[in-house]
Amino acid sequence: MRVGSVLARFGVDVSIVEAADRLLPNEEPEASETLETSFSSEGIAVHTGEQARQVTSQDGSFVVKLAGGTELLSERLLVTTGRKVNLSGLGLESAGLDSSRPFLQVDDHMRAADAIWAMGDVTGVAMFTHIAIYQSTIIAADILRREIPSAQYHAVPRVTFTDPEIGAVGITEAEAIAAGRDVVVVVKQLTATFRGWMHGSSYGYIKLIFERESGVLVGATVAGPQAGEMLGMLNLAVHAHLGLEALRSMIYAFPTFFGGIGEALGASGRGVTTVIDPTYQGVKLLDQFEADLVAK
Ligand SMILES: Cc1cc2nc3c(=O)[nH]c(=O)nc-3n(C[C@H](O)[C@H](O)[C@H](O)COP(=O)(O)OP(=O)(O)OC[C@H]3O[C@@H](n4cnc5c(N)ncnc54)[C@H](O)[C@@H]3O)c2cc1C
Numbered sequence: 001m002r003v004g005s006v007l008a009r010f011g012v013d014v015s016i017v018e019a020a021d022r023l024l025p026n027e028e029p030e031a032s033e034t035l036e037t038s039f040s041s042e043g044i045a046v047h048t049g050e051q052a053r054q055v056t057s058q059d060g061s062f063v064v065k066l067a068g069g070t071e072l073l074s075e076r077l078l079v080t081t082g083r084k085v086n087l088s089g090l091g092l093e094s095a096g097l098d099s100s101r102p103f104l105q106v107d108d109h110m111r112a113a114d115a116i117w118a119m120g121d122v123t124g125v126a127m128f129t130h131i132a133i134y135q136s137t138i139i140a141a142d143i144l145r146r147e148i149p150s151a152q153y154h155a156v157p158r159v160t161f162t163d164p165e166i167g168a169v170g171i172t173e174a175e176a177i178a179a180g181r182d183v184v185v186v187v188k189q190l191t192a193t194f195r196g197w198m199h200g201s202s203y204g205y206i207k208l209i210f211e212r213e214s215g216v217l218v219g220a221t222v223a224g225p226q227a228g229e230m231l232g233m234l235n236l237a238v239h240a241h242l243g244l245e246a247l248r249s250m251i252y253a254f255p256t257f258f259g260g261i262g263e264a265l266g267a268s269g270r271g272v273t274t275v276i277d278p279t280y281q282g283v284k285l286l287d288q289f290e291a292d293l294v295a296k
Contacts, residue, residue, distance in 0.1 A: 034223035108150030155239035167231030170219035193260030
């Protein structure tokens with residue numbers, strides 16, 4: 001996607017084919033909506049929910065046939081369908097490890113077996129450089145027999161470096177529901193924030209997932225300009241188990257993109273633009289949610 005959007009800005013006619021029903025199936029739907037709106041405005045043709053079934057080469061061009069029958073003719077084809085860990089051929093069995101598994105099983109100090117540690121993509125936690133770096137610090141401390149906290153993955157940040165960017169941390173609303181967790185969801189359109197309006201953004205979202213019982217922030221997504229940078233404070237909040245109280249009572253610099261987080265929570269005093277997922281009955285619920293927390 002990132003490469004596609006760069007090429008489109010160089011004037012290339014770009015089509016993106018995605019088998020899932022949206023561009024970023026593992027992230028919040030609002031993230032995909034933001035990208036799809038932005039891509040469409042730049043002339044990128046987005047085919048979601050369409051599987052590429054067949055590719056043929058014809059006079060130096062490619063014809064990509066989609067499951068629905070559509071045929072896309074292109075001069076260049078970039079296939080980016082994901083990566084897989086391959087444990088075979090490493091001789092892991094000689095150390096008593098199972099190479100038929102999709103990932104190398106490690107404990108919370110990254111130990112795979114006696115005197116064998118593993119880190120990064122091979123552990124199957126999340127395929128990001130920062131996960132490999134984080135795990136490497138745990139391994140180094142373990143080798144030096146230093147006492148350090150075990151690995152924790154409740155606040156894994158994820159940034160999609162498109163323009164606009166998508167930044168996310170912790171769990172999504174769908175993951176919370178699938179896990180049976182009782183959450184309150186706050187959604188704010190970036191256009192309805194001071195900075196979003198000044199920037200002239202016509203798309204973008206801030207979405208916050210709070211655990212209802214404790215008020216703790218357990219997940220967050222920002223879709224829009226500088227979303228990866230905005231994610232910083234939300235990353236800290238999820239990591240440190242901060243909640244509505246901390247996020248609502250802090251002072252936000254005006255007019256910043258991250259100030260939109262305060263606006264989403266009514267911290268700016270305007271209190272009129274907070275939107276909560278309609279299934280949660282609107283603003284009233286945020287007030288009720290806060291009242292319940294105060295009452296405890
Ligand atoms: C196109 C692309 C863009 C990405 N962008 C980002 C990003 O923006 N941010 C981010 O956080 N992550 C990004 N990632 C993911 C990131 O690159 C990986 O998560 C990260 O490199 C994982 O580190 P690693 O050490 O586990 O594996 P690698 O970095 O893949 O290192 C594994 C090394 O092991 C070597 N190796 C393999 N088999 C053997 C063997 N038998 N003997 C010896 N050596 C061997 C390989 O050659 C390789 O050098 C991106 C990945 C791709 C493909």
